[in-house]
Amino acid sequence: MSVVSPRASGSSAPVGRRRLIDSARSSRLVVAVATAVILVVALVWDPDWRALRVVVSVLAILVAPAVWDSQRRVIRPAVAVMLALILMALIGPLFTRDPLMLSVGESLTGPSGDLWFGTDQFGRDIFARVIHGARLDLGVGFSAAALAVIVGMPLGALAVFRGGLFDSVLLRISEAFQSFPTLLLALGIVAAVGPSIPILIFIIAIVNVPVYLRLTRSAVAPIVNADFVLAARCAGQRELTILFRHILPNVRQVVLAQFSVNVAWAIQILAALSFVGLGVPVPTPEWGAMVREGYEQLVYGRWWVSVFPGVAILTTILTLNQLSDRVRHGT
Amino acid sequence: MSPGERSEVPAPEIESKAAAPTDVPVLDVVDLTVGFGSSTNRRSIPLQGIHLQVAAGERMALVGESGSGKSLTAAAVLGLLPDGAEVIRGSVRLDGEELIGAPERRLRDLRGRRMAIMFQNPRASLNPVLTVGGQIAEVIRVHGEAGRKESWSQAVDLLAEMGIPNAPRRAKDYVHQYSGGMAQRAALAMALSCRPDLLIADEPTTGLDATLQQQVLELVVEQVDSRDASLLLITHDIAVARSHCERTTVMYAGRVMESGPTATVTADPKNPYTSALLKAFGTVDQRRMYAIGGVVPTLLGELGECAFADRCPLAAPECRDGVPELRQLDDRRVACVKA
Numbered sequence: 001m002s003v004v005s006p007r008a009s010g011s012s013a014p015v016g017r018r019r020l021i022d023s024a025r026s027s028r029l030v031v032a033v034a035t036a037v038i039l040v041v042a043l044v045w046d047p048d049w050r051a052l053r054v055v056v057s058v059l060a061i062l063v064a065p066a067v068w069d070s071q072r073r074v075i076r077p078a079v080a081v082m083l084a085l086i087l088m089a090l091i092g093p094l095f096t097r098d099p100l101m102l103s104v105g106e107s108l109t110g111p112s113g114d115l116w117f118g119t120d121q122f123g124r125d126i127f128a129r130v131i132h133g134a135r136l137d138l139g140v141g142f143s144a145a146a147l148a149v150i151v152g153m154p155l156g157a158l159a160v161f162r163g164g165l166f167d168s169v170l171l172r173i174s175e176a177f178q179s180f181p182t183l184l185l186a187l188g189i190v191a192a193v194g195p196s197i198p199i200l201i202f203i204i205a206i207v208n209v210p211v212y213l214r215l216t217r218s219a220v221a222p223i224v225n226a227d228f229v230l231a232a233r234c235a236g237q238r239e240l241t242i243l244f245r246h247i248l249p250n251v252r253q254v255v256l257a258q259f260s261v262n263v264a265w266a267i268q269i270l271a272a273l274s275f276v277g278l279g280v281p282v283p284t285p286e287w288g289a290m291v292r293e294g295y296e297q298l299v300y301g302r303w304w305v306s307v308f309p310g311v312a313i314l315t316t317i318l319t320l321n322q323l324s325d326r327v328r329h330g331t
Numbered sequence: 332m333s334p335g336e337r338s339e340v341p342a343p344e345i346e347s348k349a350a351a352p353t354d355v356p357v358l359d360v361v362d363l364t365v366g367f368g369s370s371t372n373r374r375s376i377p378l379q380g381i382h383l384q385v386a387a388g389e390r391m392a393l394v395g396e397s398g399s400g401k402s403l404t405a406a407a408v409l410g411l412l413p414d415g416a417e418v419i420r421g422s423v424r425l426d427g428e429e430l431i432g433a434p435e436r437r438l439r440d441l442r443g444r445r446m447a448i449m450f451q452n453p454r455a456s457l458n459p460v461l462t463v464g465g466q467i468a469e470v471i472r473v474h475g476e477a478g479r480k481e482s483w484s485q486a487v488d489l490l491a492e493m494g495i496p497n498a499p500r501r502a503k504d505y506v507h508q509y510s511g512g513m514a515q516r517a518a519l520a521m522a523l524s525c526r527p528d529l530l531i532a533d534e535p536t537t538g539l540d541a542t543l544q545q546q547v548l549e550l551v552v553e554q555v556d557s558r559d560a561s562l563l564l565i566t567h568d569i570a571v572a573r574s575h576c577e578r579t580t581v582m583y584a585g586r587v588m589e590s591g592p593t594a595t596v597t598a599d600p601k602n603p604y605t606s607a608l609l610k611a612f613g614t615v616d617q618r619r620m621y622a623i624g625g626v627v628p629t630l631l632g633e634l635g636e637c638a639f640a641d642r643c644p645l646a647a648p649e650c651r652d653g654v655p656e657l658r659q660l661d662d663r664r665v666a667c668v669k670a
Binding site: 236241 | 409411439440441442443444447448450452455456457458459460461469470473474518521522
């Protein structure tokens, strides 16, 4: 039984209390968006994922204060697990074996004190591969979702702002995209262009842009004529300033909630693409691909090959969904 | 920063009462006519030839019932008519500068800096996700050279001037942490942040409870006066006009019915509508509430007669002969053939 009543402390919360979203002021939003842009640009030239590490570090710093719920005086489990996953992706690879190293003698050994998650059919360390896979899956997931937000959010707001033909044309295009099953569309594009990581990010982002476009559009529509927007206009502010400073920050809560669900989707799509062999190239550690490689072994009782990456996918997606719930409820 | 640090511009000397403004009025609205729809498909004409002059340092009340066009007049002055509305004819001058047809850039520059507005619902007119101080500072930055720190401290000073206790701390709060009265004080601070020549207060106290109304109105008047600004107070409460404004303009159905010094207009109304409006407010010893019979005319087209003719106790055939002109009558102007 907790001694401190959460209600009592909640109602008299100090003014500067930190909450996941309240603390993320618009300046931080700008930082997050800017880093996401840098990431996408850098990815094209930077196959070593250095940019990714920078971006993910920044993101981790941004959400770090949110681990502690000062109102209820508890740790937020979803935020903590997410941070752990991010850190795992960031610095985990420094402490593992080479995920690509083949060792035929040790093929398909079960989990042991030495090899925690066992080895796969080529004798590769599954633990190392799961850790390294986090980098890829989280990286692709976050950057694809970020790219989709960067494109979809302003477009959705502009659609309301401009209205008329601009609005209808945008909506028809997004409907055209949405009328395809997401996975099938991704499959088709990958089959046509060939799999590579930037292309995967691009595709996953593309199929998610309509989601943000519609979401932002519906969130902006009721406030586009709000009194405070009129007040800003009466104070002589420029239209673009009004859009970015006064309107978009008001919808960021819904968009952020969607964002974390979206990262989960992106990872799912990537895993699914890898599962059918259209994801990342073969030796690269990626969770979805690892599940596929391992599922033939399941019948022989070698469960560890696909269960561990599967658990990693599950944990990540559950955590992100949980996180999105928290964002939506503002806790 | 103290209020004295702001450069005190010597105001043109106009001792409000009855003095016919000889120099250029701060706001000069002449024959302003606004319609909805296009010229080929006119849906309604809610403002039909508005005349309105506000002299420097003067407090003008714009009185009328709902739908008489008070707020639309304010919107037209600011150049922020709602979608579908357009100015058909007429002119709006701010310090002699024509605003109708002025480029959007120029209007944007004037809004907030030379003319500002505060709205009925203060909570809705402040952005819920920006700090109150931040919003005020932003307006200061948009119109001046002040940097981030400078504009912030100016915003804090303004909030303190408006009577917000512990302003340095409260400036960092969001509007949901403010009470209604405080939010309206903050809205006033924002409106006055760039020392406008004209403050339009659109029913600033309607959303507040009765005890606060008086306080906020007094604050508005006091702050406007101390800045030598002019006030255009939009209200449907003629009592508010009587106690806070030197001059009053009575509007009805998109027309100006009577305009002049508040004292003479309310003591001896020359337009039957003004007297009806005054009567409708009633007194304590009245047995029954007085109501004006009939309904407000639809404004689908320009009326060719007095808009009040259908409801007027003094209506005569000549009232229907044309729109009564706004005639000068001693120190006031009346639109009534009978006056």
